[in-house]
Amino acid sequence: MTELTVSDELVERIEDRIQQTDFESVDAYAEFVLSEVVTRVEREHEETGKMGASAEEVQSRLQSLGYLEE
Amino acid sequence: MTTSPPNVILLSADALRADHLSCYDYHRETTPVLDALATESYRFENAYSASSHTREAVPALLTGAYPDVAVNQSYHLATESVATTLAECGYVTAGFHSNPFVSRAYGFDQGFTHFDDDLHLGQHKLIALAQRALDKLRNRHYARAEEINERSLEWLDSVADEDSFFLWNHYMDTHGPYEPPGEYATLYADRTLSGRDAQALYQRAIDEPESITEDEQQLLLDLYDGEIRYNDAQIGTFLEVLRERDLLEDSLLIVTADHGDAFGEQGYYEHPRYLHSEITHVPLFVRPPGGDSETINAPVSTLDIVPTIEATVGLEDDANKRDGASLLGEHDPERHVFAQARGEDEASHLRRYAVRTDDGLCFCERNRETGEVTFTEGDRSLRSVVERHIEERVRIEQGDESAADDEVNDEIERRLSALGYTE
Numbered sequence: 001m002t003e004l005t006v007s008d009e010l011v012e013r014i015e016d017r018i019q020q021t022d023f024e025s026v027d028a029y030a031e032f033v034l035s036e037v038v039t040r041v042e043r044e045h046e047e048t049g050k051m052g053a054s055a056e057e058v059q060s061r062l063q064s065l066g067y068l069e070e
Numbered sequence: 071m072t073t074s075p076p077n078v079i080l081l082s083a084d085a086l087r088a089d090h091l092s093c094y095d096y097h098r099e100t101t102p103v104l105d106a107l108a109t110e111s112y113r114f115e116n117a118y119s120a121s122s123h124t125r126e127a128v129p130a131l132l133t134g135a136y137p138d139v140a141v142n143q144s145y146h147l148a149t150e151s152v153a154t155t156l157a158e159c160g161y162v163t164a165g166f167h168s169n170p171f172v173s174r175a176y177g178f179d180q181g182f183t184h185f186d187d188d189l190h191l192g193q194h195k196l197i198a199l200a201q202r203a204l205d206k207l208r209n210r211h212y213a214r215a216e217e218i219n220e221r222s223l224e225w226l227d228s229v230a231d232e233d234s235f236f237l238w239n240h241y242m243d244t245h246g247p248y249e250p251p252g253e254y255a256t257l258y259a260d261r262t263l264s265g266r267d268a269q270a271l272y273q274r275a276i277d278e279p280e281s282i283t284e285d286e287q288q289l290l291l292d293l294y295d296g297e298i299r300y301n302d303a304q305i306g307t308f309l310e311v312l313r314e315r316d317l318l319e320d321s322l323l324i325v326t327a328d329h330g331d332a333f334g335e336q337g338y339y340e341h342p343r344y345l346h347s348e349i350t351h352v353p354l355f356v357r358p359p360g361g362d363s364e365t366i367n368a369p370v371s372t373l374d375i376v377p378t379i380e381a382t383v384g385l386e387d388d389a390n391k392r393d394g395a396s397l398l399g400e401h402d403p404e405r406h407v408f409a410q411a412r413g414e415d416e417a418s419h420l421r422r423y424a425v426r427t428d429d430g431l432c433f434c435e436r437n438r439e440t441g442e443v444t445f446t447e448g449d450r451s452l453r454s455v456v457e458r459h460i461e462e463r464v465r466i467e468q469g470d471e472s473a474a475d476d477e478v479n480d481e482i483e484r485r486l487s488a489l490g491y492t493e
Contacts, residue, residue: 057189057201058170064211064269066246066276066340 006030075383076359077321078156078236079312080375082131083301084124084169084245085341087330088117088351090298098258100298103306104325104353110361111323112397116369117354118426119329121411123341127328127372128172128240134376134392137410138421138467147177152376154181156236159383162229166222167240168213182238186221188213209265212242214251215304223311234383239308243301244331246340247272250296257299259292268293275339287334294331322382323357324375343411345424345433350409356397358382368401369426371408403428406452408459423463424448425456432456436464 014026023029062068088094093105093113120130125145126137132151133140142148153163163181168188172178179185190201204210213221218239229235247269249255255262263271275282275290282290305325312318329341330349341349354370356378373394381396406425413420413435420435432448434456443460445453 055175058173058175060205061168061170061189061211064205064209064247066269066272 004030074232074234075159075161077234077317078161078379078383079318079321079323080236080238080379081241081305081308081323081325082128082238083241083243083325083327085329085331086244086298086301086327086353087348088327088353089348090295091353094353098295100295101302103302103309104355107309107323107325107355107357108365109363111325111355111357112362112364112366114354114356114370114397115365115367116407116426116428117326117352117372118347118369118407118409119327119350119352119372120409122329122345122349122409123343123411124169124171124328126411128169128178131326131328131372131375132178132238134373134380134394136373136393136408136463137412138463141176145171145176147180151178151181152379153236153238155376155380155385156383157181157183159385160234161236161383162233163236164222164225165238165240166218166225167238168218168242169240169245172240184225186225188217209249209269211247211269212245215241215243215301215308219304219308219311223308226315226317236379240328241301241304243304244294244297244327246275246294246331248290248293248297250293250300254296254300255293256296258295259289261289263289263293272340275334279334279337279339282334282339290339291333294333319361320359321357322359322379323355324378325353325355326372326375327352328372343413343417343422345409345411345422347431350424354397358398366397366401367428368403369405369407369428370397370401406455406459408456410463423456423460425452425459427452434460436460 011026014029018026018029021029023032059068090096091101091104092099093101093108094115119127121127121137126141129140129147129149130137132153133149134152135149140147140149153165157163162183164184165179165182166186170187170189173187173189174185175189179187218241222237222239226235226237249263249265249268250257271286271290309318312321330347330351331341332338332346332348335348336344336346338344352372354372359382371394374397375394377392377394378397381398404427406427409424411422412418413422419437419439421438422433422435424431424433430449430452432445432452432455434443434445434453436443443457
């Protein structure tokens with residue numbers, strides 16, 4: 001495990017927030033939020049990379065098969 | 071002692087219309103290999119695709135579901151395919167083709183342990199660019215059957231003896247532009263075309279069908295038949311290797327096409343979003359493990375392929391779940407076989423439907439914005455049958471949309487709740 005530093009103000013806000021949730025600690029809440037955000041960003045990046053590299057190739061193939069106008 | 075479930079081999083050809091095969095009474099001997107296969111298979115004289123173009127036809131073929139639920143609005147695979155079902159049963163699964171419409175970009179690798187769509191997705195952009203430039207130079211539009219065979223046979227080498235496999239090869243040779251390779255170029259045609267000229271002629275046939283002369287129409291047909299004969303020979307080579315490796319006799323083998331191809335019969339070429347017989351009547355051979363031979367005249371659908379596979383590998387037949395029925399069971403001569411196609415461009419608000427019986431057919435269009443149904447051709451006596459079918463399809467499609475929305479909402483709710491947004 002690695003320790004991260006966040007502002008006292010944010011910790012206080014999370015402490016208020018977790019009282020209304022099932023999270024038992026500020027650490028658990030922060031880890032969940034970070035993990036959710038990073039996963040989403042990674043997924044979007046992966047999708048963009050996959051389609052970005054392929055889009056032109058797909059277009060080019062479809063054109064040669066008569067599906068798209070020159 | 072337990073025996074492994076049978077291997078399943080599905081071979082499909084793109085844009086191969088049934089009435090150009092010699093065993094379907096064509097005047098040329100285009101398919102000696104498939105003619106021979108018919109002597110040890112069930113050959114379906116009246117098989118129709120669930121649609122008329124790859125983006126709706128292949129999803130139906132692979133899922134056993136009508137295209138309206140098999141793919142979403144963007145033509146991404148939206149229903150579980152037979153590859154997933156078989157993978158869950160312990161099969162090793164592989165697909166080999168080169169049609170971008172059913173590539174990884176649209177989610178068609180789902181359920182396949184090995185999937186080769188001939189695209190260079192995920193590779194370094196420079197390699198992909200170089201490959202594309204080379205393809206253009208060589209006028210290469212897709213991977214030839216020979217390459218598909220090599221790739222799939224190499225994969226078969228990696229399958230352990232004790233594993234059952236599902237293999238799908240989809241061949242593009244019969245798809246335009248028609249430029250049969252080598253000796254096949256002049257097998258039926260009296261002249262050859264350069265790759266560029268073949269592509270220009272094909273494109274003009276699509277864009278300006280009225281400009282195609284009788285001579286050019288005949289040339290397109292001759293070249294198409296040459297492609298069929300080439301593809302047939304390649305399927306022969308592939309089946310021969312399977313036989314040598316003792317992988318054919320006890321397997322379930324299905325050979326079919328995703329849709330047909332038109333040559334001006336209805337005023338258009340290629341396979342636009344209509345449902346005429348030229349573009350929906352497909353060849354269909356089913357060789358059960360051990361082989362058997364029969365010609366079946368009852369109308370059937372490519373939707374029946376997945377139930378046939380499921381029945382053969384011993385999966386419970388859930389008649390309520392499937393739109394089709396096993397091709398190895400009883401064949402109902404009175405059956406109604408339906409097809410559908412989404413309109414595009416100025417017709418994108420339309421969905422076309424067709425029904426076929428052993429001696430009749432009926433076409434109609436439904437305006438998706440107003441719900442209005444217009445009958446365009448065919449038997450009046452079949453109109454009520456189509457109307458009932460459309461009502462059911464619309465109900466299912468709309469039901470699925472709201473079910474999908476519920477799923478998304480549940481997921482959002484769960485996440486919000488976890489973050490403390492809702493009490």
